[in-house]
Amino acid sequence: MAIELKERPTPPAPRQITTKPRLSDQVFRTVVTIGGMASLVILGLIAIFLSIKGMHILVDEKFNFITESRWEVITDETGEVIEANFGIGAMLIGTMLSATIAILVGVPISVLSALYLTFYANGKLKKVLISVIDLMAAFPSLLFGFWGFFIFMSSAEYWAKLINKYLGFIPLFDVPTPIFERSPFIAGLVLAIMIIPIVTSISREIFDQTPLDRVQAAYALGATKLSMIKAVVIPYGRGGIIGGAMLGLGRAMGETVAVYTVLNVVYQVNWQVLFGAGGNVASLILLKFGEAGPYEVDALMAAGLILFLLTLIVNATADFLINRFGGKGR
């Protein structure tokens, strides 16, 4: 006898679950949403403004704008533009070179000082150091530029000569003529000092949050302070360090006045970090803005747009890196 299978009852359709928030919640939600959207809107408006002003230059110059290195405007007696050629290739290279040097030098110093502040300094010294570093963040960048130009340059020049003498066989450290002043190397070092406060603060904050139970677990296994930091603190803080470094990189790429003061603006692609030629996009804009006619201003806006996009790419990369490598130690 066959067992007649009973038909399963059809499950009911899922209910619609709704929550009616209270008025106070709705109001607060609106306020918070406006706050959250404000930065997005402002940033978007700036991007649109730069695009509108600069787009026709980009259309005219096409890829030459980022590959070529020249900045020529020829006008007739009435001020009418006859011919113009714009290309910020050298400035983009200069931006990336000096920012990279800044990161390579600034981030290790920042991480070490954050480790010192979190795990070694105590009492008054710690408080004083933290306020000094925070003060550094608020220091006008022009003063960093002046200090870099008048005081720091001579020592940095000496280091550059040393590096060139002993490592000159590496193309990066070679120079075509012995001009070591106002090089990407020196600009990078000044930028390194400028990003130390932000990278230090962020690293310090994340090191401070290292779960105490893991720290204790390491010590209870006979760890020295150094091995505890390597096994527990660094894996935990890696994402934060990368995030801080990327914020520093953003600042280094966008820095204007300090770079303008210590770096020669030369329209020539220069990979040789010790050689006194370069310039970055922001300092180019500062240099040209004062005397530029309307057409040239549009070209500067286009340069701004490119810098904007570059920064955007860097931040997206940072996000990617944090998600990829930051999560493991948490």
Place this chain on the structure above:
Amino acid sequence: MTTSHVTPSSLSSVASARTVSQPGTALLGNGLETRGVHAWFGKKHVLSDVTLDFAAGTVTALIGPSGCGKSTFLRTLNRMHEFIPTAAMAGEVLLDGKDIYAPGIDVTKIRLRVGMVFQKPNPFPSMTIGQNVLSGLKLAQIKNSNTDDLLESCLTRAGLWNEVKDRLGEHGGALSGGQQQRLCIARSLAVEPQVLLMDEPCSALDPGSTFRIEETIADLAKTMTIVIVTHNMQQAARVSDYTAFFLSDGGPGEMIEAAPTSSIFSSPQNKRTEDYVTGRFG
């Protein structure tokens, strides 16, 4: 937790059923002694004058209500106490007869010999299961050429080998709470301590995991000295050879009574011990 359903006679029968572990063949060290240990946090005196011996190869349970100083006392035994910034201590803790607080002592070496398992399982999340077990070697910069054997023996002794032998490359966070705690025990065994301190190792675990860890403790006691803080008096009765009762009457915590576990639960000498073990308070 409530202990009101436990009668003293039932606890003492559990305790007497446990065979006192005899010093084994491969026993490590000569035990631990404390002489007049006091502890402070800032100006607050939290522990007063504890003199207690932990014979090699025995399990000693520290019991008492919250805030009686038993965990603080435990942390003075491997110098973890001093990690709290305002912490201070007085007295002596003797490991193989030598004061671990003496000047010139390398504190990391002390912690290698006196291991610790914490209340909350705390494996290193950035490391795999295998790396976690061997992390002590790396942290203390100990060379060991035969790490595979060490890995297996530590996990076996911690009662975890069979559950993880095929997934040693997974991250420690993927284990259940009870497995994580046994992983932490395995981790502390890898540096071959002679004393193992356990600070309420089962308080965050389910009964099944607790049972496994108690079995592990009984096994480990063959070769090492174990001191365990517990809130669970049945656990103290089940796993320990000796029990010390701590109590604070508002002032600093004191050790009221220490005796073989069976006699603490059957014939406590002090009225307050009796009140506590019979569940009249705490």
